[in-house]
Amino acid sequence: MKTKGKRSTPKRVPLPKCRTGIRGLDEITGGGLPLGRPTLVCGGAGCGKTLLATEFLVRGATLYHEAGVLMSFEETEAELTANVASLGFDLASLTKHKMLVIDYVHIESGDVQESGDYDLEGLFVRLNFAIDSVGAKRVVLDSLEALFSGLRNEAVLRAELRRLFRWLKDKGVTAIITAERGRDHLTRHGLEEYVSDCVILLDHRVNDQIATRHMRVVKYRGALHGTNEFPFLIGHDGLSVQPITSLSLNHRVSSDRIATGIPRLDAMLGGRGFFRGSSILLTGTPGTGKTIVAANFAHAACHRGERVLFFSFEESPHQIVRNMNSIGLDLEPLVKRKLLRFHSARPSLYGLEMHLSTMFKEIQAFEPQVVIMDPITSLMNAGTESEGKGMVTRLIDYLKARQITSLFTSLTQGGHVLATSEAAMSSLMDSWLLLQDFEGNGERNRVLYVLKARGMAHSNQIREFLISDKGIDLVDAYIGTSGVLTGSARAAQTAREKAEVLAGQQEAARRKRELERARVALERQISALRSEHEASAEELRRIDEQVGTRTRMLKTERTELGRLRQADATLADGARDGARDGARDGDGNGASDGSHEGRARR
Amino acid sequence: MKRAKKSTPPKKRGRLTAKLWQLRLYVMDQTPKSMEALTNLKKLCETHLKGRYRIKVVDLLKDPRLAKGDQILAIPTVVRLLPRPVRTIIGTLSDMEKALLGLDLRASD
Numbered sequence: 001m002k003t004k005g006k007r008s009t010p011k012r013v014p015l016p017k018c019r020t021g022i023r024g025l026d027e028i029t030g031g032g033l034p035l036g037r038p039t040l041v042c043g044g045a046g047c048g049k050t051l052l053a054t055e056f057l058v059r060g061a062t063l064y065h066e067a068g069v070l071m072s073f074e075e076t077e078a079e080l081t082a083n084v085a086s087l088g089f090d091l092a093s094l095t096k097h098k099m100l101v102i103d104y105v106h107i108e109s110g111d112v113q114e115s116g117d118y119d120l121e122g123l124f125v126r127l128n129f130a131i132d133s134v135g136a137k138r139v140v141l142d143s144l145e146a147l148f149s150g151l152r153n154e155a156v157l158r159a160e161l162r163r164l165f166r167w168l169k170d171k172g173v174t175a176i177i178t179a180e181r182g183r184d185h186l187t188r189h190g191l192e193e194y195v196s197d198c199v200i201l202l203d204h205r206v207n208d209q210i211a212t213r214h215m216r217v218v219k220y221r222g223a224l225h226g227t228n229e230f231p232f233l234i235g236h237d238g239l240s241v242q243p244i245t246s247l248s249l250n251h252r253v254s255s256d257r258i259a260t261g262i263p264r265l266d267a268m269l270g271g272r273g274f275f276r277g278s279s280i281l282l283t284g285t286p287g288t289g290k291t292i293v294a295a296n297f298a299h300a301a302c303h304r305g306e307r308v309l310f311f312s313f314e315e316s317p318h319q320i321v322r323n324m325n326s327i328g329l330d331l332e333p334l335v336k337r338k339l340l341r342f343h344s345a346r347p348s349l350y351g352l353e354m355h356l357s358t359m360f361k362e363i364q365a366f367e368p369q370v371v372i373m374d375p376i377t378s379l380m381n382a383g384t385e386s387e388g389k390g391m392v393t394r395l396i397d398y399l400k401a402r403q404i405t406s407l408f409t410s411l412t413q414g415g416h417v418l419a420t421s422e423a424a425m426s427s428l429m430d431s432w433l434l435l436q437d438f439e440g441n442g443e444r445n446r447v448l449y450v451l452k453a454r455g456m457a458h459s460n461q462i463r464e465f466l467i468s469d470k471g472i473d474l475v476d477a478y479i480g481t482s483g484v485l486t487g488s489a490r491a492a493q494t495a496r497e498k499a500e501v502l503a504g505q506q507e508a509a510r511r512k513r514e515l516e517r518a519r520v521a522l523e524r525q526i527s528a529l530r531s532e533h534e535a536s537a538e539e540l541r542r543i544d545e546q547v548g549t550r551t552r553m554l555k556t557e558r559t560e561l562g563r564l565r566q567a568d569a570t571l572a573d574g575a576r577d578g579a580r581d582g583a584r585d586g587d588g589n590g591a592s593d594g595s596h597e598g599r600a601r602r
Numbered sequence: 603m604k605r606a607k608k609s610t611p612p613k614k615r616g617r618l619t620a621k622l623w624q625l626r627l628y629v630m631d632q633t634p635k636s637m638e639a640l641t642n643l644k645k646l647c648e649t650h651l652k653g654r655y656r657i658k659v660v661d662l663l664k665d666p667r668l669a670k671g672d673q674i675l676a677i678p679t680v681v682r683l684l685p686r687p688v689r690t691i692i693g694t695l696s697d698m699e700k701a702l703l704g705l706d707l708r709a710s711d
Contacts, residue, residue, distance in 0.1 A: 103670055105673065105675065106673045107675070111690065112676075112690045112691070112692055113689070113690070113691045113692070113700060113701075113703060113704025113705075114691070114692055114693050114700065114704075115691055115692070115693040115694070115695045115696065115697040115698075115700035115701040115704060116638075116639070116642070116693035116694035116695050116696030116697050116700075116701075117635060117693055117694045117696065118635070118676040118677060118678060118679075118692045118693040118694065119635070119676065119677055120675055120676055120677070121630040121662070121676075121677035122628065122630070122662065122669050122674035122675045122676055122677050122679065123675045123676075125630065125662045125663070125666045125669045125674075125677075126666070126669040126670050126674075126675075128666065129666035129667065129669065129670070130670075147675075150675075151675075151676070151692075
């Protein structure tokens with residue numbers, strides 16, 4: 001039934017695969033080992049070959065209900081059972097339920113005399129019988145190389161091995177053959193020559209006293225596979241190649257935004273904070289307040305009712321709680337309400353893989369919405385640079401796949417020059433905040449700026465970062481011709497500016513008053529002139545009146561004289577003259593010229 | 603060891619003559635190799651152990667279970683069950699010298 005189904009879709013599935021059930025291995029091999037073909041697993045002593053092979057059988061039996069045969073050339077049934085019991089594998093029970101057959105092949109070198117030609121038909125018979133007795137789909141031969149020490153006729157042995165692998169293929173079982181790592185070749189006796197479908201290399205290296213196991217798919221005929229070296233762990237429940245989601249970049253993203261706990265910082269990030277599920281890097285030199293920003297972020301998240309997992313690699317939980325109290329951040333109740341959880345561990349405690357595994361376990365158990373790593377750099381120092389980066393990549397992938405927002409603090413030593421590892425790490429981050437020191441004027445001030453924030457408008461401004469017992473605040477740093485001014489220099493500059501403005505205002509007021517005064521003076525002058533003008537007009541009128549009166553008096557006198565002299569003709573002439581003079585007096589104000597004229601004419 | 607054996611040839615011969623040799627030949631079907639091994643073994647026994655041996659041929663094709671129980675890998679395999687200790691020789695026994703060495707029969711020459 002099964003094979004029929006697979007045959008019906010040969011184009012879609014070019015190479016049928018057999019899921020190993022080992023965490024991570026199926027991902028890097030793109031679905032498992034080649035189905036119905038032998039796979040060679042090689043590596044040095046103690047790198048986990050037997051365990052991988054055994055787990056392949058155990059998972060096959062428990063997860064996929066496929067029976068298996070374990071043909072061991074080195075360890076007896078009892079030894080094998082005892083060795084893997086600590087990982088929770090119950091070989092005895094599987095054997096009892098006909099899901100597993102363990103066949104220990106005893107080979108003792110020098111015990112057997114060889115005379116003439118022979119073949120390994122006995123091995124074939126045993127294997128065949130074991131496979132048929134439980135209907136096994138999976139076979140492990142661990143490790144075939146023991147044959148080389150038991151049998152001297154290498155020509156026969158090689159011919160028989162070739163036949164064995166052919167036979168395994170014909171039998172249609174998926175097999176794992178383990179072999180010891182050789183000096184020049186992948187295996188000591190060149191077994192890779194016979195197994196051409198899939199070769200997996202295991203490795204156990206020690207770097208700076210920290211041992212890490214690695215796995216690499218050297219060869220996988222006819223299938224896409226990750227060619228990288230992948231670190232793997234032997235944990236409490238078997239082998240695990242830590243999540244290899246890094247092969248794909250297709251996690252879903254959220255456009256939901258979350259506040260940072262610092263309003264001004266939110267404002268710098270387009271007013272709404274970070275994206276949910278994004279990764280944030282916070283770099284800074286020592287003492288720039290990285291942990292404080294992280295704690296604020298945690299505090300804000302907890303107040304939204306989210307769970308926060310705080311991994312601290314330098315300070316103990318109590319120390320963080322105490323220190324944050326000093327800036328008015330009370331984390332204790334959040335810890336009590338189980339919204340905030342600290343996990344403190346020294347980076348040098350164990351290898352990166354173990355750290356990663358522990359973190360994953362913690363994350364799975366606590367299911368946080370926000371994860372904080374403080375600082376990630378000290379953790380990265382527990383391994384080599386590439387290992388560190390690999391770890392961060394896997395960590396970010398893991399968190400992103402779960403839509404967990406992550407904040408990583410990173411300690412930098414130099415001032416402006418970024419360490420290469422940091423630059424490498426930054427490419428994995430969605431947002432990058434930089435905290436920096438500015439020295440000058442005999443003081444040290446902190447500034448913060450947003451180096452990058454993918455997918456959101458963000459401020460390009462440098463902000464001064466103030467820490468007080470009331471918490472943290474961001475203020476605009478002064479940027480002038482002499483550069484960025486912070487601290488007292490900024491305060492002095494602000495005061496200077498204020499004074500300048502004040503002086504300007506005072507100057508303007510003074511000039512205004514002066515002008516007002518001048519205007520008032522002018523007005524006064526104008527009114528003085530006007531009164532003068534009026535006075536002279538009055539004078540004129542009076543003169544006119546006096547002249548008129550006098551003329552009239554003269555006329556009267558003349559008339560009187562005439563009357564006295566009895567001259568009638570001149571009496572009529574004198575009366576006409578008097579009437580004309582009266583009309584001229586009426587418009588004397590409006591046209592003084594006329595009056596002058598009149599006067600001049602007279 | 604060698605000298606010790608030489609120094610007590612009568613005892614050794616006595617042991618060899620006194621006890622019955624029990625040999626078992628594991629074969630896989632009636633292949634030419636298996637047949638050759640049986641022929642060679644018979645010849646060897648007739649020469650050195652005439653009348654004091656018993657050969658049992660086990661065909662693993664008929665009972666594959668025995669391969670595991672007797673730790674058989676190579677075919678053909680001759681197992682000397684008696685006299686003790688148990689000795690194993692693999693191959694067609696075409697190399698008579700090695701076969702004798704394997705069965706520890708050289709002393710009886």
